[in-house]
Amino acid sequence: MAEDGFWKETIEVFFEHFMALYFPNVYAGIDWSAGFRSRDKELSKINRDNKTGSRFVDKLVEVRRLDGDEALVLVHIEVQSQRDSDFARRMWTYYYRLVDRYKCGVTSLALLADSDPGWRPDEYRHEIFGCRLSFHYPMTKLLDFQARIDELQSSSSPFALLTLALLKVDETADDMAERGHWKLQAMRGLYYLDAPQTQKRQLLKFIDWAVRLPDELDRQLHTILAHSEEDRKMAYVTSFERIGLERGMKQGLEQGREQGLEQGRLQEAHENILVALNLRFGSIPQSVIDGVTAQKDMSVCKELFRASVRSKSVEGFAKTLKQLTQA
Numbered sequence: 337m338a339e340d341g342f343w344k345e346t347i348e349v350f351f352e353h354f355m356a357l358y359f360p361n362v363y364a365g366i367d368w369s370a371g372f373r374s375r376d377k378e379l380s381k382i383n384r385d386n387k388t389g390s391r392f393v394d395k396l397v398e399v400r401r402l403d404g405d406e407a408l409v410l411v412h413i414e415v416q417s418q419r420d421s422d423f424a425r426r427m428w429t430y431y432y433r434l435v436d437r438y439k440c441g442v443t444s445l446a447l448l449a450d451s452d453p454g455w456r457p458d459e460y461r462h463e464i465f466g467c468r469l470s471f472h473y474p475m476t477k478l479l480d481f482q483a484r485i486d487e488l489q490s491s492s493s494p495f496a497l498l499t500l501a502l503l504k505v506d507e508t509a510d511d512m513a514e515r516g517h518w519k520l521q522a523m524r525g526l527y528y529l530d531a532p533q534t535q536k537r538q539l540l541k542f543i544d545w546a547v548r549l550p551d552e553l554d555r556q557l558h559t560i561l562a563h564s565e566e567d568r569k570m571a572y573v574t575s576f577e578r579i580g581l582e583r584g585m586k587q588g589l590e591q592g593r594e595q596g597l598e599q600g601r602l603q604e605a606h607e608n609i610l611v612a613l614n615l616r617f618g619s620i621p622q623s624v625i626d627g628v629t630a631q632k633d634m635s636v637c638k639e640l641f642r643a644s645v646r647s648k649s650v651e652g653f654a655k656t657l658k659q660l661t662q663a
Contacts, residue, residue, distance in 0.1 A: 343393040370400035382433040409441040428460040446475040519547045556611040605637035612644040
């Protein structure tokens with residue numbers, strides 16, 4: 337799915353949470369008891385300048401004002417993931433086209449999900465021969481939530497979790513193992529979230545898309561989640577996670593055929609175990625690393641891999657390692 341697809345789906349599923357976290361002042365003025373309605377098809381009619389490959393997301397939602405004054409309001413949302421010198425003008429263009437076409441209240445909101453802390457467009461200005469235009473719109477910068485990590489971690493809002501995921505991507509740009517460890521914990525945390533299965537699935541998809549890992553690390557993570565799913569009977573992730581597991585199994589078989597050697601298979605088995613431990617527990621004692629890489633029996637390695645995804649602690653895994661070694 338394209339980038340805009342993940343954002344649009346997630347905003348639609350968690351629209352109220354999105355507004356509460358990113359635009360609380362606007363959230364406070366909406367009559368949530370009246371519900372809301374997506375009107376993206378109408379937005380596409382006025383979006384004549386959209387170019388293929390543009391890295392922005394546009395969303396249009398119909399809401400009702402709490403004060404009853406000009407009750408119908410169209411909320412236009414832009415999510416921008418990279419710096420764009422034309423962004424403010426585009427915000428103004430969409431705004432006046434919506435007002436002109438639908439003759440109702442319109443508010444345009446910008447969520448900046450880029451990595452440039454200095455880029456903060458929140459106004460479009462134009463002047464020629466004494467004719468002046470100034471259009472200001474509410475803007476939220478995702479990077480600003482780095483100063484609110486504690487608040488996000490203690491929040492039950494789905495978008496708090498998604499914001500943490502997006503911030504973690506920048507934080508772990510040079511440490512894929514740490515990123516994988518955080519991603520595993522976040523996705524496992526969805527097992528215990530008090531939310532409908534459709535919402536859990538959407539969160540799972542968004543986090544999996546946003547927090548990207550190298551192929552091998554990603555394969556290991558999906559394998560671990562598949563085992564967790566089996567242990568906890570969490571059927572809601574089956575269709576999504578087993579795609580990753582099947583892909584990983586296919587890659588493993590192809591690698592095995594290419595290597596064609598017992599040593600190659602053992603080395604891959606050792607790597608699978610250690611990556612799984614690293615994803616789940618972070619740092620691994622050198623004694624455990626040495627104990628795993630010393631194994632020459634594939635049947636023992638299989639048992640160790642099962643233990644690597646099921647042990648409750650690295651100490652518990654070390655105990656199993658010791659038992660299998662002495663058997």
